[in-house]
Amino acid sequence: MIGGGEGAFIGQVHRMAAALDGELELVCGAFSRDMDNNARTGVRCGLAAERTYASWEEMLATESALPESQRMELVAIVTPNHLHVPIALAALQAGFHVFCEKPVARTLEEALPLQQAMAENQRLFGLAHTYLGYxxxxxxxxxxxxxxxxxxxxxxxxxxxxxxxxxxxxxxxxxxxxxxxxxxxxxxxxxxxxxxxxxxxxxxxxxxxxxxxxxxxxxxxxxxxxxxxxxxxxxxxxxxxxxxxxxxxxxxxxxxxxxxxxxxxxxxxxxxxxxxxxxxxxxxxxxxxxxxxxxxxxxxxxxxxxxxxPGGHPEGYLEAMANLYVDMAQAIRQGQHGSAPGVPSLADGLRGMAFVQTVLDSHASDAKWTPFVDISQIGSGRAQ
Amino acid sequence: MIGGGEGAFIGQVHRMAAALDGELELVCGAFSRDMDNNARTGVRCGLAAERTYASWEEMLATESALPESQRMELVAIVTPNHLHVPIALAALQAGFHVFCEKPVARTLEEALPLQQAMAENQRLFGLAHTYLGYxxxxxxxxxxxxxxxxxxxxxxxxxxxxxxxxxxxxxxxxxxxxxxxxxxxxxxxxxxxxxxxxxxxxxxxxxxxxxxxxxxxxxxxxxxxxxxxxxxxxxxxxxxxxxxxxxxxxxxxxxxxxxxxxxxxxxxxxxxxxxxxxxxxxxxxxxxxxxxxxxxxxxxxxxxxxxxxPGGHPEGYLEAMANLYVDMAQAIRQGQHGSAPGVPSLADGLRGMAFVQTVLDSHASDAKWTPFVDISQIGSGRAQ
Amino acid sequence: MIGGGEGAFIGQVHRMAAALDGELELVCGAFSRDMDNNARTGVRCGLAAERTYASWEEMLATESALPESQRMELVAIVTPNHLHVPIALAALQAGFHVFCEKPVARTLEEALPLQQAMAENQRLFGLAHTYLGYxxxxxxxxxxxxxxxxxxxxxxxxxxxxxxxxxxxxxxxxxxxxxxxxxxxxxxxxxxxxxxxxxxxxxxxxxxxxxxxxxxxxxxxxxxxxxxxxxxxxxxxxxxxxxxxxxxxxxxxxxxxxxxxxxxxxxxxxxxxxxxxxxxxxxxxxxxxxxxxxxxxxxxxxxxxxxxxPGGHPEGYLEAMANLYVDMAQAIRQGQHGSAPGVPSLADGLRGMAFVQTVLDSHASDAKWTPFVDISQIGSGRAQ
Amino acid sequence: MIGGGEGAFIGQVHRMAAALDGELELVCGAFSRDMDNNARTGVRCGLAAERTYASWEEMLATESALPESQRMELVAIVTPNHLHVPIALAALQAGFHVFCEKPVARTLEEALPLQQAMAENQRLFGLAHTYLGYxxxxxxxxxxxxxxxxxxxxxxxxxxxxxxxxxxxxxxxxxxxxxxxxxxxxxxxxxxxxxxxxxxxxxxxxxxxxxxxxxxxxxxxxxxxxxxxxxxxxxxxxxxxxxxxxxxxxxxxxxxxxxxxxxxxxxxxxxxxxxxxxxxxxxxxxxxxxxxxxxxxxxxxxxxxxxxxPGGHPEGYLEAMANLYVDMAQAIRQGQHGSAPGVPSLADGLRGMAFVQTVLDSHASDAKWTPFVDISQIGSGRAQ
The missing domain is CATH 3.30.360.10 (Dihydrodipicolinate Reductase; domain 2)
Structure with a gap:
C-alpha cells in the first residue's frame, strides 16, 4: 500500500476491506512521507520494519528485487490524486498489479500515459469506485x-x-x-x-x-x-x-x-x-x-x-470495497491482465476523467450543450 | 363553480376543500357543457335546478342580477386552462371574487389583461396552488x-x-x-x-x-x-x-x-x-x-x-386546498381586495406564466442561460 | 350534534368529516352546557339560534316535533363517555339514527340497554371507530x-x-x-x-x-x-x-x-x-x-x-372519518336500520366494551389467561 | 476457531469480523467433523494443514503444547449450542481465552460449571451477542x-x-x-x-x-x-x-x-x-x-x-461483531481476565440462560407472573 498513513481516511478503509474476506494480505507499505507516521502505521498494520518503506520509489525497487514468492503482487494506491499516475506508471513498469483510488488522475491528459503502460505490461489495473461494489x-x-x-x-x-x-x-x-x-x-x-x-x-x-x-x-x-x-x-x-x-x-x-x-x-x-x-x-x-x-x-x-x-443483517461500505478487492484477488489468481472482471478499469477511469474535462469545458462555455470529450481511441475494458 | 362536472378531477377536490371548514357554501354552478352531466353534477352537489346553469356566461349574468344577499360571492374556476382567462375576466367585471385553477392562463400574454381587470374591479383573485396550503x-x-x-x-x-x-x-x-x-x-x-x-x-x-x-x-x-x-x-x-x-x-x-x-x-x-x-x-x-x-x-x-x-393524525391534500379556501373566505369577509393573505395571487400566477415562457425560450435556445422574463412592470402582490 | 363545543376536540373533527363529501348537513346542535360556548359554537357552525339548543334533551324534544322534512335525521354524539348511553337511548327512542363516539359506554353493563332500544326502534346505530374508515x-x-x-x-x-x-x-x-x-x-x-x-x-x-x-x-x-x-x-x-x-x-x-x-x-x-x-x-x-x-x-x-x-396526494384522518359518515348517509338514504354497512355497529361497540371488561378482569387476576367476556347472546351486526 | 466449516453460517461471520480490524489472526481451526469439509475450510482460511485439526480436543491439546509465542491465544467457539460448554470448559482449562457463540449453553444448569472454570483459570470469556457491538x-x-x-x-x-x-x-x-x-x-x-x-x-x-x-x-x-x-x-x-x-x-x-x-x-x-x-x-x-x-x-x-x-457510509453487522473482537483483543493485550470491557460476559450469558429458563417456567405455568430465576449467587461481570 502506498499512502494511507495516520490522518488519512481511505487507506484504513482499503486495509479493512482487503482483510475482510481473507483473500489478500498486506505485506508492505509506504504510508507517509512523515517517517514517524510511516513507522507507526507500519507497526499498526503488523508489518516488519524492513517492509515499511520510506518512499514508494524505494518500495517498488526493493519489492521487485524480492523473490517472486515473497514479493507483493498488487499495489494499492491511496494517496492524494497528484500521485496516482506517477505511482501507477512506476508500479506497472515494475511488474505489479495496481488498484488505484479514484479519480485516476488530476486531468484526462495526465492519465493518458497509463494506457501505454498497460499495453506494455501484462498487468491488472483496478479503480476504487467503491459504490460499484454494492x-x-x-x-x-x-x-x-x-x-x-x-x-x-x-x-x-x-x-x-x-x-x-x-x-x-x-x-x-x-x-x-x-x-x-x-x-x-x-x-x-x-x-x-x-x-x-x-x-x-x-x-x-x-x-x-x-x-x-x-x-x-x-x-x-x-x-x-x-x-x-x-x-x-x-x-x-x-x-x-x-x-x-x-x-x-x-x-x-x-x-x-x-x-x-x-x-x-x-x-x-x-x-x-x-x-x-x-x-x-x-x-x-x-x-x-x-x-x-x-x-x-x-x-x-x-x-x-x-x-x-442473509437478509436483515446489513452489509455496508467496507463490504462494497471488499467486493472490489475480492474481484482483484480472483483476477490475479487466474492470471488475468488488463481489467479485472467486476472492477472498474482504466478505461472507466479515463472516461471519468473525460467526464470531468467535459464538465469543466461546459462550465466555461456559454453554449447549452457541450459534447462529451471523445476518448474512443483509448480502448475499452469496462467492468463486466 | 365553473367546470368540475363528472369525469373532471379537480372540481370535486375544490368542492370538498371548500366544504371542509364550513366557511363557504356552494350555491350555484355551470359544471359542464354536456347538459346531462351538468344537471347530474348539480343534483349531486345539492343545488336547485335554477342555480345549475347551462353556461358560465349565463351563470355570471343571472347571479349578478340577484339581490346581494342571495348571489354568489366567489367564482371557483376549475376548467381546463384555455377558459381560465375569459371566465376570470368576465367574473371580475361582473363583480365577483375569483379563485382560479393554475396555471392562470395558457401563455403569459394571455394572462396580462387580468391585471387591468383587477385594477378596475376591487375584487380578490386567488390561485389554486394547493401545495402552498400545506x-x-x-x-x-x-x-x-x-x-x-x-x-x-x-x-x-x-x-x-x-x-x-x-x-x-x-x-x-x-x-x-x-x-x-x-x-x-x-x-x-x-x-x-x-x-x-x-x-x-x-x-x-x-x-x-x-x-x-x-x-x-x-x-x-x-x-x-x-x-x-x-x-x-x-x-x-x-x-x-x-x-x-x-x-x-x-x-x-x-x-x-x-x-x-x-x-x-x-x-x-x-x-x-x-x-x-x-x-x-x-x-x-x-x-x-x-x-x-x-x-x-x-x-x-x-x-x-x-x-x-393534533399530531399523528395525518392531514393531507384536501386540507391543504381547504386552507386556501379558508383564507379566501376570510379575505372576503374582511372586505379585502387584490390578493388574499395566504393565497397565491395574480402576481404569483403571472410569475408562473413568466416561468413557463422562460422555460420555453430556454429550451428553444442554444445559449446556456436564459434570463427570466421580465414582468417587473406587472405589479406585485405575492401571498404573505 | 350533541357535544363538541369550543375546547372539545372530536366535535369539530365530526363536523369537518360530515361536511367533506356533501352528503350530510349540520342542522342543529347542543354543543355545550356553557351557554356562551354553546351559542358561539352554533354561530360558528352557521346554525340559526333557534336550532342551537340549550340541552340535548331539549334538542331531541324540539326536533322530533318538527315536520319530517325539516327535522334532523341523525344525531352525532361527541360528548365524554358518560353521556353516550343516555343520549343514544333517548335519541333512538325519539326516532333518530345515532352516530356515537367510542367507546359506546363507560362499562359493558351500561351499554347493554342499547340492544333493547335498537330492537324496539328501527334506527341505525354507528360507532366512530375512525381508523376503520381508512x-x-x-x-x-x-x-x-x-x-x-x-x-x-x-x-x-x-x-x-x-x-x-x-x-x-x-x-x-x-x-x-x-x-x-x-x-x-x-x-x-x-x-x-x-x-x-x-x-x-x-x-x-x-x-x-x-x-x-x-x-x-x-x-x-x-x-x-x-x-x-x-x-x-x-x-x-x-x-x-x-x-x-x-x-x-x-x-x-x-x-x-x-x-x-x-x-x-x-x-x-x-x-x-x-x-x-x-x-x-x-x-x-x-x-x-x-x-x-x-x-x-x-x-x-x-x-x-x-x-x-389519485395516488400521491395523501388523504388522512378526516377523510377516514368522512368515510364513516358517507356510509351512514347512504344507509339512511336506503332506509336501512340496525347497522350501516361499512360502519362499526352497536355489536362492535359491545364487543369493545367486553374487551375492556376482559382486560380489567385479567389485570385483577393472577391467572395467566382470562377468557373473553361472553356476549354471544347480545346479537350481531358487525361492519361488512 | 472451533466449528464454522462449509455450510455453517456464523463461522465465516466470525472470521471476517476478526480479520476486519487487523487485531487478530486466525492461526488454527477444527472446523468440521467431516474431514473433507474441515480440510477445505482450513485451506480456504489459509491455514497450514498441521494447524487444521481433526477435532477440537486435538486442537486444544496440540496448541497448548506449542511455545507460547506460536500458540493460539483465543478460541472462538462457533459450533451448535450443545458443544459450547464442553469446549469452553476444556479451552479455559487448557489456558485459552474463549469467545463463544450465544446462547452460552442449552440450559442454565449446563452453563453453571463455567463459573468454576473461570474462577480457576485467569482467562477471558466473551459471548458473541453481536448486536451489542453496534x-x-x-x-x-x-x-x-x-x-x-x-x-x-x-x-x-x-x-x-x-x-x-x-x-x-x-x-x-x-x-x-x-x-x-x-x-x-x-x-x-x-x-x-x-x-x-x-x-x-x-x-x-x-x-x-x-x-x-x-x-x-x-x-x-x-x-x-x-x-x-x-x-x-x-x-x-x-x-x-x-x-x-x-x-x-x-x-x-x-x-x-x-x-x-x-x-x-x-x-x-x-x-x-x-x-x-x-x-x-x-x-x-x-x-x-x-x-x-x-x-x-x-x-x-x-x-x-x-x-x-464518517457518516453516511453505512457500517453493518460484520462491523458490530468486529467491535467485540477488537475489545477481546484489547483485553488480551492488556492481560485482563474475567470479562473483557465492552464484550458480553459469562455473567451475561448465564443471565440469558436464566431468562430462557424463566420463559419456559412461565410458559408451563398458569400463573400470570413468574419470578426471574435467581442467579444472584453466580457472580457478576457484565459488559461495561
Missing amino acids: PLVWQAREMVRQGKLGRLRKIHVEYPQGWLGTKLEDTGNRQAAWRTDPALSGASGAMGDIGTHAFGLAEFVSGHQIKQLCATLSIHAEGRALDDDGDILFRTKEGASGTLIVSQVSTGEDNGLKIRVYGEQGALEWVQRDPNRLYFTPQGDVPQILRAGIDQPGLCEASIDRLRI | PLVWQAREMVRQGKLGRLRKIHVEYPQGWLGTKLEDTGNRQAAWRTDPALSGASGAMGDIGTHAFGLAEFVSGHQIKQLCATLSIHAEGRALDDDGDILFRTKEGASGTLIVSQVSTGEDNGLKIRVYGEQGALEWVQRDPNRLYFTPQGDVPQILRAGIDQPGLCEASIDRLRI | PLVWQAREMVRQGKLGRLRKIHVEYPQGWLGTKLEDTGNRQAAWRTDPALSGASGAMGDIGTHAFGLAEFVSGHQIKQLCATLSIHAEGRALDDDGDILFRTKEGASGTLIVSQVSTGEDNGLKIRVYGEQGALEWVQRDPNRLYFTPQGDVPQILRAGIDQPGLCEASIDRLRI | PLVWQAREMVRQGKLGRLRKIHVEYPQGWLGTKLEDTGNRQAAWRTDPALSGASGAMGDIGTHAFGLAEFVSGHQIKQLCATLSIHAEGRALDDDGDILFRTKEGASGTLIVSQVSTGEDNGLKIRVYGEQGALEWVQRDPNRLYFTPQGDVPQILRAGIDQPGLCEASIDRLRI
Whole structure:
C-alpha cells in the first residue's frame, strides 16, 4: 500500500476491506512521507520494519528485487490524486498489479500515459469506485440489462455532501486540504472527487453513455480555488436524459449518493445510505422492495455473489470495497491482465476523467450543450 | 363553480376543500357543457335546478342580477386552462371574487389583461396552488425567513409523475386529453401543469426569485404535441443555484413533489407525499423531524393556523386546498381586495406564466442561460 | 350534534368529516352546557339560534316535533363517555339514527340497554371507530379475507401515545380531564380510550376473535385514577396469537396506531401515521408496497370506494372519518336500520366494551389467561 | 476457531469480523467433523494443514503444547449450542481465552460449571451477542445512563424472523436442522436462539433487570419439537414494564430486531436493519435522528470508538461483531481476565440462560407472573 498513513481516511478503509474476506494480505507499505507516521502505521498494520518503506520509489525497487514468492503482487494506491499516475506508471513498469483510488488522475491528459503502460505490461489495473461494489447496484444494472425497465427515459443521479460547507481546509483537516488544492487534487474539486462517483454509477447502472451535457459549477466557501458544488443536465447516446447533482456544501448531507432510473416498463431507485434496499416499480403494478441478503428472493447471481450474509443483517461500505478487492484477488489468481472482471478499469477511469474535462469545458462555455470529450481511441475494458 | 362536472378531477377536490371548514357554501354552478352531466353534477352537489346553469356566461349574468344577499360571492374556476382567462375576466367585471385553477392562463400574454381587470374591479383573485396550503410548507418558509438556514446556497425542487408515461390521451382519459392539447392546455404541457407547482414552491419557501435558467424539455410519448418532461438548472437573484426536475413520464412516480433547501446554517427537506414531516438539519448538529399537529413543538403560527388536529393524525391534500379556501373566505369577509393573505395571487400566477415562457425560450435556445422574463412592470402582490 | 363545543376536540373533527363529501348537513346542535360556548359554537357552525339548543334533551324534544322534512335525521354524539348511553337511548327512542363516539359506554353493563332500544326502534346505530374508515385498512382486511396471507399466525397491534405522559389533567386541559375521570370516562382510561381502537382494528383486519387474553395495566402519572398504559397477550378463536400494546405515556409518540398480521402465506403492515401505504410481503417473494389512490394498482373495490383522489396526494384522518359518515348517509338514504354497512355497529361497540371488561378482569387476576367476556347472546351486526 | 466449516453460517461471520480490524489472526481451526469439509475450510482460511485439526480436543491439546509465542491465544467457539460448554470448559482449562457463540449453553444448569472454570483459570470469556457491538446501541445505553430519558417507563423489544416459517429443517438446511433439535439447541428454540438477543439488548440499553415475566410460546410448524415463536410481558426491578416479542415464523421478517425505550424525559428507538440511525424524542421537543459516523454530532465516546468511517457510509453487522473482537483483543493485550470491557460476559450469558429458563417456567405455568430465576449467587461481570 502506498499512502494511507495516520490522518488519512481511505487507506484504513482499503486495509479493512482487503482483510475482510481473507483473500489478500498486506505485506508492505509506504504510508507517509512523515517517517514517524510511516513507522507507526507500519507497526499498526503488523508489518516488519524492513517492509515499511520510506518512499514508494524505494518500495517498488526493493519489492521487485524480492523473490517472486515473497514479493507483493498488487499495489494499492491511496494517496492524494497528484500521485496516482506517477505511482501507477512506476508500479506497472515494475511488474505489479495496481488498484488505484479514484479519480485516476488530476486531468484526462495526465492519465493518458497509463494506457501505454498497460499495453506494455501484462498487468491488472483496478479503480476504487467503491459504490460499484454494492450488491444491489449490480442488481439494478442487471435488471436494466434484462429489460425489466424497458427503454430508459430518465436518469437522475446525485451525490450531496455537506462536510466542506465551511472552510475546513483552513482548520488543519488534511482530507479537506488536499481535496481543495488544485496541485494535489486536479482541475476540479467536487466533480473530480465525488462527481466521478455519481457519473460512474449512472453509466454503470444504466448501461448508457453520456453524449452531451450542460454543467454549472460553484464555489461557495470564499477563497476556495476549486468547485465545491455543481449541477448538470445530460443526454445519453441511447436516448435518455437526466440530471447529475453534486455538492460538498449541502449542509447536513452525508454521502447521500442516490440513483433513479426510469424506463418505459419500470423504475429503480437506490440510495447508498440504505444500500440493502432497491426500490423497483413496474409500470402499472405495485412497487416492490428488493432486499439484500444471500437468502433473499429476486436477486441475480452477480448480486448474490457480492453478499456474505442473509437478509436483515446489513452489509455496508467496507463490504462494497471488499467486493472490489475480492474481484482483484480472483483476477490475479487466474492470471488475468488488463481489467479485472467486476472492477472498474482504466478505461472507466479515463472516461471519468473525460467526464470531468467535459464538465469543466461546459462550465466555461456559454453554449447549452457541450459534447462529451471523445476518448474512443483509448480502448475499452469496462467492468463486466 | 365553473367546470368540475363528472369525469373532471379537480372540481370535486375544490368542492370538498371548500366544504371542509364550513366557511363557504356552494350555491350555484355551470359544471359542464354536456347538459346531462351538468344537471347530474348539480343534483349531486345539492343545488336547485335554477342555480345549475347551462353556461358560465349565463351563470355570471343571472347571479349578478340577484339581490346581494342571495348571489354568489366567489367564482371557483376549475376548467381546463384555455377558459381560465375569459371566465376570470368576465367574473371580475361582473363583480365577483375569483379563485382560479393554475396555471392562470395558457401563455403569459394571455394572462396580462387580468391585471387591468383587477385594477378596475376591487375584487380578490386567488390561485389554486394547493401545495402552498400545506402547513409545513409555511413552516419551511418561516424557518428560512427567520434565518435558521442562514444564507441559502442550493434549492432542489422536483415534481415527478408517471401517469402520462403511456399515451393515455388516446384511451378516452379526459384529464390526459386536455392536458396534452395545446389549444386547451397552453404552450407547455408538463411545465405548465406541474412545473409551475415546483417553481412556485421553490420561490415560496426560499423567498428567492429565479433570475436565469437553462431548460431542456422532452416529449416521450410518440406523437404527443407538448412536453411531458423537462430538467432545469437555475440561479436566483439572491445568489442560490439549483435544479428543477419535472416529469409526467417517470414510471411509477405519483406526485412526488419534493423540495430541499440548503443554507449556510441549515437545510430543510419536505415531500408532498409525506406532508406532515419536515426534516431540518442544523449545520453541525443533529437532524430534526418537525411533525405537523396543533400540539406539536417547534411550529410557527402560520403553520399551526393551517392545521386542524393534533399530531399523528395525518392531514393531507384536501386540507391543504381547504386552507386556501379558508383564507379566501376570510379575505372576503374582511372586505379585502387584490390578493388574499395566504393565497397565491395574480402576481404569483403571472410569475408562473413568466416561468413557463422562460422555460420555453430556454429550451428553444442554444445559449446556456436564459434570463427570466421580465414582468417587473406587472405589479406585485405575492401571498404573505 | 350533541357535544363538541369550543375546547372539545372530536366535535369539530365530526363536523369537518360530515361536511367533506356533501352528503350530510349540520342542522342543529347542543354543543355545550356553557351557554356562551354553546351559542358561539352554533354561530360558528352557521346554525340559526333557534336550532342551537340549550340541552340535548331539549334538542331531541324540539326536533322530533318538527315536520319530517325539516327535522334532523341523525344525531352525532361527541360528548365524554358518560353521556353516550343516555343520549343514544333517548335519541333512538325519539326516532333518530345515532352516530356515537367510542367507546359506546363507560362499562359493558351500561351499554347493554342499547340492544333493547335498537330492537324496539328501527334506527341505525354507528360507532366512530375512525381508523376503520381508512381505505387501506379495508384493503388489508380484504387481502386477509381473500386468503393472500394464508392461515394467520400472529397479530401485533399497538397504539402508543405520549400526550398524557405528564399530569395534563391538572393543567386545565379538558381532553385530559374527562378522560382521566372514572365518572366521565369509565372503568378504564387508556384501554377504553384507545385500547378499543387497537382491539377493533385487530379483529377487523384479521377477521379473528380474541378468545382469551392476559393483561397488565399501569398508572404512570402519580395520583391518576385510571390506567394510562397496558400490555396484553392474546389468543384468538381461530388459532392466532399476538400482542396488544397501548399507552398514553409513551413519551414522544403521537397516535402511532400500527397493525401487523402474519400468515402462512404472507404478512401485512399498516401504520396510521402513514396511512396511504400498506406493506405486503408474500412468503418467499419480494415485499410490496400498496399505495392508496383511486388510480393505484392492486387495490380492492372496498378500498377504492373509500378514496377520493389519485395516488400521491395523501388523504388522512378526516377523510377516514368522512368515510364513516358517507356510509351512514347512504344507509339512511336506503332506509336501512340496525347497522350501516361499512360502519362499526352497536355489536362492535359491545364487543369493545367486553374487551375492556376482559382486560380489567385479567389485570385483577393472577391467572395467566382470562377468557373473553361472553356476549354471544347480545346479537350481531358487525361492519361488512 | 472451533466449528464454522462449509455450510455453517456464523463461522465465516466470525472470521471476517476478526480479520476486519487487523487485531487478530486466525492461526488454527477444527472446523468440521467431516474431514473433507474441515480440510477445505482450513485451506480456504489459509491455514497450514498441521494447524487444521481433526477435532477440537486435538486442537486444544496440540496448541497448548506449542511455545507460547506460536500458540493460539483465543478460541472462538462457533459450533451448535450443545458443544459450547464442553469446549469452553476444556479451552479455559487448557489456558485459552474463549469467545463463544450465544446462547452460552442449552440450559442454565449446563452453563453453571463455567463459573468454576473461570474462577480457576485467569482467562477471558466473551459471548458473541453481536448486536451489542453496534455503535448506536452503545449510544442509546449511554443516553439512558446520562438520564436523557429520565426514569424509564416502558421497554419494548422484538426480534421477528420469518425464515423458519416453513419446515426448513426437513429440506437439508443445516442451520434449521440443529436449531430445531433439542439435543443440539437446548430446551428452547426461538427464545434461546434470538430471544436471548432481544433480552440482552433490552437489559443492556435500559440498564434494568427483569424481575418477573409472563410468557407464552408457540410451535407453528407442525411436528417441530421446539418453540418457534413467543410473546412476553415483563416488569423490571427498577419499575419499568414492557413486552418482548420473538418469532421465527413471522413471514417476510428478516432480523427485525428493534428496541424502544420510553422514559419520563424522552424516548429512543433503534432498529438493527437500519443500524446507523437512532431516533431520540425529548419530552415536549422536536424528534431527533442521531446518525452514526466518526464525524457526527451528538455521539458519545463509546459510540465513536466503535465506528470506523464518517457518516453516511453505512457500517453493518460484520462491523458490530468486529467491535467485540477488537475489545477481546484489547483485553488480551492488556492481560485482563474475567470479562473483557465492552464484550458480553459469562455473567451475561448465564443471565440469558436464566431468562430462557424463566420463559419456559412461565410458559408451563398458569400463573400470570413468574419470578426471574435467581442467579444472584453466580457472580457478576457484565459488559461495561
